Amino acid sequence: MILSEPWRLLVFVAGIIAFIALNAAYLVWLERKVAGHIQRRIGPKEVGPFGLLQPLADGIKLMSKQLLVPKGVDPLLFKVAPLLVLVPAVMSFVTIPFSEKLVARNIDIGLLMIFAFASVNVMGLLLGGWGSNNKYAVISAARAVSQNVAYEIPMLITVVTMIMLTHTMNLNEIVIQQAGGVWNWHIFANPLMPIAFLIFFICSLAETNRAPFDLGEAESELIAGFHTEYSGMGFGVFFMGEYANIIIGCGLATILFLGGWQCPFGILPGWWWFLAKVYFLIFCVMWIRWTYPRTTLWGLLNLSWKILIPFSLLILLLTGAMIKVWPLITGAS
Amino acid sequence: MGKESLQSAIIRFAPLDKLLDLGRANSLWPMTFGLACCAIEMMATGAARFDLARFGAEVFRPSPRQCDVMIVAGTISKKMAPAVQTLYDQMPEPKWVIAMGNCAISGGPFVFEGQYGIVEGADKLFPVDVFIPGCPPRPEALIEGILELEEKVTGHRRWPRVEAV
Numbered sequence: 001m002i003l004s005e006p007w008r009l010l011v012f013v014a015g016i017i018a019f020i021a022l023n024a025a026y027l028v029w030l031e032r033k034v035a036g037h038i039q040r041r042i043g044p045k046e047v048g049p050f051g052l053l054q055p056l057a058d059g060i061k062l063m064s065k066q067l068l069v070p071k072g073v074d075p076l077l078f079k080v081a082p083l084l085v086l087v088p089a090v091m092s093f094v095t096i097p098f099s100e101k102l103v104a105r106n107i108d109i110g111l112l113m114i115f116a117f118a119s120v121n122v123m124g125l126l127l128g129g130w131g132s133n134n135k136y137a138v139i140s141a142a143r144a145v146s147q148n149v150a151y152e153i154p155m156l157i158t159v160v161t162m163i164m165l166t167h168t169m170n171l172n173e174i175v176i177q178q179a180g181g182v183w184n185w186h187i188f189a190n191p192l193m194p195i196a197f198l199i200f201f202i203c204s205l206a207e208t209n210r211a212p213f214d215l216g217e218a219e220s221e222l223i224a225g226f227h228t229e230y231s232g233m234g235f236g237v238f239f240m241g242e243y244a245n246i247i248i249g250c251g252l253a254t255i256l257f258l259g260g261w262q263c264p265f266g267i268l269p270g271w272w273w274f275l276a277k278v279y280f281l282i283f284c285v286m287w288i289r290w291t292y293p294r295t296t297l298w299g300l301l302n303l304s305w306k307i308l309i310p311f312s313l314l315i316l317l318l319t320g321a322m323i324k325v326w327p328l329i330t331g332a333s
Numbered sequence: 334m335g336k337e338s339l340q341s342a343i344i345r346f347a348p349l350d351k352l353l354d355l356g357r358a359n360s361l362w363p364m365t366f367g368l369a370c371c372a373i374e375m376m377a378t379g380a381a382r383f384d385l386a387r388f389g390a391e392v393f394r395p396s397p398r399q400c401d402v403m404i405v406a407g408t409i410s411k412k413m414a415p416a417v418q419t420l421y422d423q424m425p426e427p428k429w430v431i432a433m434g435n436c437a438i439s440g441g442p443f444v445f446e447g448q449y450g451i452v453e454g455a456d457k458l459f460p461v462d463v464f465i466p467g468c469p470p471r472p473e474a475l476i477e478g479i480l481e482l483e484e485k486v487t488g489h490r491r492w493p494r495v496e497a498v
Contacts, residue, residue, distance in 0.1 A: 032386060041384040044391075046491070047359045054389050060356025061401065066425035068398060219365065224396035231398040231425040 012104040016093045020086075023247055024240040025055035031286050038290040065232035070133070073229065077131030082234050084124030085241035088117035092248050097172040099261045099270030111159060111169040114252065115152075118207065121245060122148045125209075125216065128238070129226035140225035143297060144216035147206055150301055151213075154308035155203035158196045161316045162256050164323060165189060175260030185259040190322065192315045197257040199312050201281075204249030206300070208242060211289040215297055250281035351487075357401065357427060358486040361479060364400040365393040366420065369407025371434035371469040378472035388491075390479050397423040402482065404475070405461075408436035408443060409452040421459045429486075431478050432461045435468045442468070 003011060029044065029051065036043025044051030069078060095110030097103035107113065122145055129141020165186065166174050178185050187197045206213040217225035227238045254260055254277040261270030295303070367375055378385045385391045394400045397420050409417055421430070432455040435441030440453035455461050462485060465478040484490045 032391070036384070036386050040381045041386055043384075043386050044389050045387045047389050051387075051389065054360070057356045057359035057389060060353060061360040061362075064353045064356065065401075065427070068425040219395040224394065224399065227399075228396045229398055235399050 012094075016090060016104065020090060020093065020240060020244045020247070024243040025059060027243045027246070027282065028058070028239070029055045030283075031289075034283070034286045035290045038287070059236075062233050062236040067234060068229075068231040070229050072133045074131040074133065077127045078229070079234075081124050081128030081131055082230065082237035082241065084127060085121055086124075086237050086244065088120040088124070089241050089244035089248060092117045093244075095171055096248070096251050097175060097255070097260060098274050100172070100176075102271055103172055106170065106172050108168070108170045110171040111163070111174075114248065115156065115159070118245075118248075119152070121241070124241070125226050128230070132226070132229040134229050136222045137226050137228045140216045140218075140222045140228075143222075144209060144226060146297075147209070147213065147215060147300060150304040151203045151206040151308075154199055154304060154312040155207065157309070157312040157316055158200045158203070159256070161196055161312070161319050162186065164316075164319055171255050171260075175255055175262060178259040178262050180262075182259070182264045185257065185262075187257040190319070192318055193257065195311065196315050197253065199308050199315075200257065201253055201284075202303075202308065204253060205285060205288065206304070208245040208249050210246065210285055212292040212295050213300055214289075214294060215300060218294060246282060246285060247278065250278045250285065253281055254278050354487045358483040359389050360392075361388075361390045361402045361429070361482065362392040362394050362400050363390060363402050363404050364397055364420065364424075365395045366403070367406045368409060368413060368417075369434075369436065371406035371437070374469045374472055375404055375406045375433065375475060378475045383472040383476060385476065385479070388476070388479060388483075397421075398425060400424050401427070402429045402431060402479075404431045404433050405437040405455040406433045406469075408441070409455060409458070410450050411452055412450075414452045414458060417455075418458050429462045429482055430455065430459060431463045431465060431475075431482060432456065433465045433467075433475060433478065434470055435466060438464050438466060 032054070033043040033051070035041075044054040047054045047057055069075060092114045094104045095107055095113055097106070125144045125148075126141045129137040129139075129144070132138075162174075163169060166177055168174060168177075174186075182188070187193050209216045216222075217227075222228070227235050230238060251274075254274060258277050258281075259273075260277075261274040263270065263273040363375075367373075377383060379391050379393065390402075397403075401424075403421060403424060405417065421428075432438050436443065436451070437455045440448075440451050443451040444453055452458060463478045463482050465474050467474050470478075480491055
């Protein structure tokens with residue numbers, strides 16, 4: 001179906017926002033179910049069949065809750081911060097190819113754009129903490145920023161390695177290069193790539209402030225983290241942003257390493273495969289969250305600076321050497 | 334307190350109000366906050382055997398700004414009372430309070446002539462919606478209290494009431 005440009009824009013904007021909102025709602029439901037079953041509970045089951053109406057009830061509750069702006073906050077920053085978390089996430093979805101045709105804007109620097117917007121997201125957390133005029137929120141925001149800065153480096157080094165392999169930053173082209181069977185996925189491109197995938201996945205966990213790296217929301221020390229002072233939908237928008245960022249992180253891992261919308265068996269349309277892979281990764285994220293305890297701040301930063309960054313640099317060097325030296329040895333051009 | 338304390342709107346739509354009440358009743362988020370031994374029973378209610386999550390009330394929020402119901406689980410000493418009062422004041426409307434256990438209802442075993450340290454009941458500090466007797470109440474009793482609160486919010490009960498044999 002070909003739509004004229006303004007209509008296409010409108011359809012995609014509405015579609016992306018609906019996708020994010022629905023996913024945020026039902027990923028919370030999934031999270032509560034997964035948490036329940038991991039802890040040998042049942043999870044929500046009374047509100048609708050299998051608790052499926054639970055997100056609806058939560059949404060109604062959050063929207064009808066009093067929007068409190070406490071005394072002493074910076075009114076502008078306090079109100080803008082949740083949007084600064086959600087809007088970059090929405091913008092990042094513009095370049096994510098759900099299938100060969102289903103991509104809002106197939107631009108050549110899609111990868112760069114997503115990481116540029118991911119940095120704005122950190123700004124939102126910082127301003128939320130700062131604007132709240134609450135000591136716990138400020139400490140949490142400082143933690144979130146130091147964590148994000150530390151983990152952006154190994155993540156970007158891994159991505160640079162991928163760009164060296166693929167010669168493009170266009171996400172759709174990266175997926176097209178992985179056509180064929182499972183063995184054509186970039187995760188099996190060479191023996192280093194599984195490690196690169198692991199580094200990328202760990203970094204995307206830390207970037208989205210998920211457990212075991214959710215130091216920003218450590219309840220036992222910091223009340224609720226940077227959204228301590230947010231009530232009702234202010235908190236809800238923060239949460240939507242967090243889940244949108246999880247989808248983007250898992251989506252990028254799928255696109256870069258797991259073949260995006262390419263299907264290994266040639267059945268079912270591409271978007272089906274893309275979503276299946278993304279939801280599998282999201283399930284892994286939840287699985288990790290409810291299995292591992294929270295790390296300490298020094299443990300977190302040590303993991304980044306002492307393990308992830310050296311390893312990702314090593315992978316970068318070895319991949320570069322492989323690309324340049326291997327053709328010389330084998331005589332191929 | 335509860336519904337009566339909400340600011341009355343100029344125009345009200347009965348079906349919309351019902352929908353809001355249903356939404357609120359089915360996502361009562363309690364506060365992560367316990368004062369004494371009743372809090373242990375509260376934790377047991379959230380854990381695997383009794384599973385408060387079934388009713389969507391397992392989201393124990395650490396920040397009072399995101400809570401709907403405050404479960405006063407334990408003895409309120411006079412030293413603790415200002416903190417409890419502050420937590421109540423920090424919660425945004427609509428908010429409800431459950432007084433869990435004899436101490437939170439009336440001071441329980443600590444009421445005697447000449448006692449100087451205990452606040453005799455949470456309702457001395459702020460309005461309470463549901464009282465759960467017991468010392469401490471069993472987890473089933475807390476779940477019953479949550480259901481009672483749901484009934485108070487929506488006007489009808491989720492499950493048929495079980496009569497004592």
